[in-house]
Amino acid sequence: MRMVLFYLGLLLTVGGFAQDKKAYVFFDKNGKRTSYKKLLRKSEKADVVLFGEYHNNPIAHWLELELLKDLQPKRTLILGAEMLERDNQEALDRYLQGAIDQKGLDTLAHLWNNHKTDYKPLVDFAKTHQLPFVATNIPRQYANLVYKKGIQALDTLPSSEKQWIVRLPFPYDGTLSQYEKIKKMSGHSTDNLPMAQAIKDATMAESILMHLKPNALFVHFNGSYHSDYYQGIGWYLKRERPNLRILTIGTTSQAALKKLAKENYNQADFILVVDEDLSN
Numbered sequence: 001m002r003m004v005l006f007y008l009g010l011l012l013t014v015g016g017f018a019q020d021k022k023a024y025v026f027f028d029k030n031g032k033r034t035s036y037k038k039l040l041r042k043s044e045k046a047d048v049v050l051f052g053e054y055h056n057n058p059i060a061h062w063l064e065l066e067l068l069k070d071l072q073p074k075r076t077l078i079l080g081a082e083m084l085e086r087d088n089q090e091a092l093d094r095y096l097q098g099a100i101d102q103k104g105l106d107t108l109a110h111l112w113n114n115h116k117t118d119y120k121p122l123v124d125f126a127k128t129h130q131l132p133f134v135a136t137n138i139p140r141q142y143a144n145l146v147y148k149k150g151i152q153a154l155d156t157l158p159s160s161e162k163q164w165i166v167r168l169p170f171p172y173d174g175t176l177s178q179y180e181k182i183k184k185m186s187g188h189s190t191d192n193l194p195m196a197q198a199i200k201d202a203t204m205a206e207s208i209l210m211h212l213k214p215n216a217l218f219v220h221f222n223g224s225y226h227s228d229y230y231q232g233i234g235w236y237l238k239r240e241r242p243n244l245r246i247l248t249i250g251t252t253s254q255a256a257l258k259k260l261a262k263e264n265y266n267q268a269d270f271i272l273v274v275d276e277d278l279s280n
Helices: 002-019 036-043 058-071 086-096 102-108 115-128 140-149 151-156 177-186 192-211 233-240
Strands: 024-028 048-053 076-085 133-137 216-223 246-254 270-275
Touching: 024 036, 036 058, 036 246, 036 270, 048 058, 048 233, 058 076, 058 115, 058 216, 058 270, 076 086, 076 115, 076 192, 086 102, 086 115, 086 133, 115 133, 133 192, 140 151, 140 192, 151 192, 177 192, 192 216, 192 233, 233 246
Parallel strands: 048 216, 048 246, 076 133, 076 216, 246 270
Antiparallel strands: 024 270
């Protein structure tokens, strides 16, 4: 009996220490500590959830899948992601329908290097539950063309290729802080780099609106920068549909998780703060 009590006490002590080592925490836009439970409850009432992630962060990817598991019994879901480009939709649909296997999708689509570990679980969730999964992003070669030669370079593309891009011309506001940051970081005098970012945002937003259905919830996965501070994808969505109920999730990293850094206030409705040792 004494040994049983000893091991029970040891387990409780170890458990107490473990509770002090947190890998992540949620805050609201005002810097107040909040919970996944509240995030889930708010997500259930949205039309669109923009889950802004760090692309190589395991906590973000785990939570993305957990959110889908918890939402699926409660809402009709449509999924989409930055990591899949519009011209890959046919191959993606064939995979979801079981017409091709993973090897076939690898061959036909431009998948990210971390697709197998981080995004395949999301796609496979859609496949298992027979949910649509939308390849929302502009093909990378066209965004690169904007960066290298400017937006006018897209005018030379044939109409067959323009279908993969947001309808041109598209609105662009270079004074938005996220685009201004990109321009400052690049050190370039032209708007080519922020414009390349904007055409991704606009294309993803258009893709979401094209596939959004009444009474359904569209859950979209993208790099946090594409939806942080209610700009990027969200800005384009609101421009077209001002009454759309959008919930945003942003991701950031900190050495300490007790308080949200002031500069991250208003980053999103829910801000996922992960230990910086788990961040790319």
